Amino acid sequence: MRILVLGGDGYLGWPTALHLSSRGHDVAVVDNFARREYDLEMGVDSIVPIAGLQRRCDVWREVSGIEVPCYVGDLVDPDFTHRVIREFRPDTVVHFAEQRSAPYSMIDQKHAVYTQVNNVVNTLNVLYAIAEIDPSIHLVKLGTMGEYGTPNIDIEEGFLEVTHKGRTDILPFPKQPHSFYHLSKVHDTHNITFACRVWGLRSTDLHQGVVYGQETPETAQHPELATRLDYDGVFGTVINRFCAQAVVGHPITVYGKGGQTRGMLDIRDTLACVELACLNPADQGEYRVFNQFTESFSVLDVAHMVVEAFSGSPEIVHLDSPRVEKDEHYYNAIHTKFLDLGLQPHLMSAETLASIMEVIAQFKDRVDPRAFEATVNWRHTTNHLPTSGTLLPR
Ligand code: NAD
Ligand code: USQ
DSSP states (O other): OEEEEETTTSTTHHHHHHHHHHTTOEEEEEEOOHHHHHHHHHTOOOSSOOOOHHHHHHHHHHHHSOOOOEEESOTTSHHHHHHHHHHHOOSEEEEOOSOOOHHHHTSOHHHHHHHHIIIIIHHHHHHHHHHHHOTTSEEEEEEEGGGSOOOSSOBOSSEEEEEETTEEEEEEOOOOOSSHHHHHHHHHHHHHHHHHHHHOOEEEEEEEOEEEOOOOTTGGGOGGGOOOOOOSTTTOOHHHHHHHHHHHTOOEEEETTSOOEEEEEEHHHHHHHHHHHHHSOOOTTOEEEEEEOSEEEEHHHHHHHHHHHSSSOOOEEEEOOSSOOOSSOOOOBOOOHHHHTTOOOOOOOHHHHHHHHHHHHHTGGGOOGGGGSOOOOTTOSOOOOSSOSSOOOO
16 A cells, blocks of 8 residues: 555654555655654653654665655645645555644643644645545544543443434544643544545544553664654653653652553554554545554553563652542443454563663663653643743744
């Protein structure tokens, strides 16, 4: 297949592009380097050093003999988006290219507005480009499990059968997201559903859980093929953060009781799920949702698993939560669609956690312990970060 990976310079987009390329697909990547600019803005950096995008593509050509062209530009610009899709003419667009940090979106008004404009407008541009250039292009869009929030009923895959006053319908599952970032994904979901219904486009919306890990079979082939690994209080996700904290001897920072439960998955399963979605496209006019995670754990469970996998004995601390989340809640989310398509999950294990910590240990001097601090409080409309505010990407 011809697959265009939007956000192909990011944590997940880059290894997905390599995976799809190694599996024989013709792949091109698109990025505007916004993610690298957030690092400059926040004064932090990936633990694992990463090469520039052009260099990464050159190294991949040397290692595999395969060309992955890159398009550098902002998908918020409709002319750029149309040009790339017209020029590359993909069978599938895989869309990772959004601002993806909940804390970043909660810094202040400017960051909330940036997040929603960037995410919602660039996805609208992609929908228009597909509708005008070739409506048969399958859009595989990265959404999030956080769109659903934590309701006191089972979470279905996108839709819920509802009986109301004697009548029954299948309706979108209710959304109760917990940040302006997660809300941007809900807005995308509505726009994509509408475009499928009205223009007959086809899309698979991957409601993905929290991803952990760094190395994939393709990125392991050369140090300059490595993908990023974040640990800071704004972009670091929970398992990767806890692993970094254990390695550098920082206490493991559980917010509140640690009773928040989330769907989670190994980075290698993200790659496999995206390929399965590409190879098994939605029907023309269909909008469907796959819940993309393999297991669920509470934050406290994860902290204990990291402690067990680490050879030292890291301390677990409970901090006042900077977020507004339930301390404990029911959580049972259905995730059978990828298993039905043949996904063989990499379930969380002490070996996997130890291998993430081994990667971190190689670069532990790059970890600035001050960056672990959770600097964004959901209750404040304005958070004053030491470094933020001047370099917000355009
Ligand atoms: P990332 O920030 O590392 O990658 C996103 C990439 O998109 C970056 O390289 C960024 O520069 C690019 N981008 C952003 N806006 C753009 C624009 N307007 N034009 C062009 N490029 C743009 O994020 P990630 O962790 O790789 O996540 C990828 C996707 O998966 C996101 O949509 C995210 O919401 C979703 N997701 C991530 C996780 C996770 O745990 N990392 C979990 C669930 C869902
Ligand atoms: N948490 C802690 N301590 C920490 C960091 C986080 O207790 O040091 C807790 C948070 O309060 C939260 C949970 O861990 O309850 C997960 O936090 P996270 O930062 O790992 O995940 P989240 O903010 O939800 O966002 C991440 C990605 C986002 C993706 C989402 C999937 O950044 O792009 O959409 O995971 S999901 O959580 O399913 O919505």
